[in-house]
Amino acid sequence: MTTVLPDFDQLGEIAVTILLDGGHQHTIVLPPDAPLLQQLFELVIDRSPNRLPQVIQLPIQNGQAMLCFPGDRLVGLVTNPPIVIQPPEEQQERAIANDLISNYVQLDHFLTEKEQRRLLEFVIKQEKNFVSTSTSTGDLEYRKSVVLHNFPEFADLISRRIQAVLPDVFTKVGMTPFPISQIEAQLTGHNDGNYYKIHNDNGSPDTATREFTYVYYFYREPKAFSGGELRIYDSKIENNYYVQADTCHTIEPRNNSIVFFRSRYLHEVLPIQCPSRKFADSRFTINGWIRR
Secondary structure (H helix, E strand, O other): OOOOOOOOOOOOOEEEEEEEHHHOEEEEEEOOOOHHHHHHHHHHHOOOOOOOOOEEEEEEOOOOEEEEEEHHHEEEEEEEOOOOOOOOHHHHHHHHHHHOOOOEEEEOOOOOHHHHHHHHHHHHHOHHHOEEOOOOOOOOOOEEOEEEOOOHHHHHHHHHHHHHHHHHHHHHHOOOOOOOOEEOOEEEEEOOOOEEEEEOOOOOHHHOOEEEEEEEEEOOOOOOOEEOOEEEEEEEEEOOEEEEEEEEEEEOOOOOEEEEEEOOOOEEEOOEEOOOOOHHHOEEEEEEEEEO
16 A cells, blocks of 8 residues: 655654554654654554554654554554645545445354353243334334343343453454443344344434444254344445445354444344244344444
């Protein structure tokens, strides 16, 4: 990648404050044609998960010491005088194209066998406390399933595990980490004939801060249902809005796995076939949203 800097021949040296994760920062003074300045801006612009790891070395204390840190710890730069960087056109086009592809991560063995067994036993005992799901529009034919809203022990367990894996998940989907204000959770059951039609998870004012959606799958073995796959659609831009594209990703609800994807992605739950119709044979999930 080539980053073209403005012409600073008449401005002299540039003070650059380097912002690192964890709130650390350090200021150095560089000439406008310094290779280090070019390297720092390229790290800020190129946030792709496949970027090769780099080590940044900054001379400090008048060259008597060296500050070294991995490039992925760089959060941002403050320059005086200000520098406005325009990535190459081809890179902008590539970034837009990548943003239209619905990236997701699926992690297996999310809970221990003991934790999953305890969760399943709890859910089956709670059958009478599940209620029918609804949508914000009140459309009775848009979603068919049951939900349990109160399960504090397991909601807390899932939240702790999610926070532990999020840094790796952000890297894998190429998403910049953000401050988390809340991790929401609900426990759902899908049985014979249940489904959830195409929707996104942050399309209303009260859900606008949802950035990431997760779905944790669990059920009895051997599996007594079929279907129930999660289908996530790629996007295209029409009239400055993200809309559903023709391409999609169909994700198998593997037992004891969790899926993460951006809440703005359009997605659906395909219909489920459960011949026994027994509640205990349902496709269960703990699903929810990570809010900025």
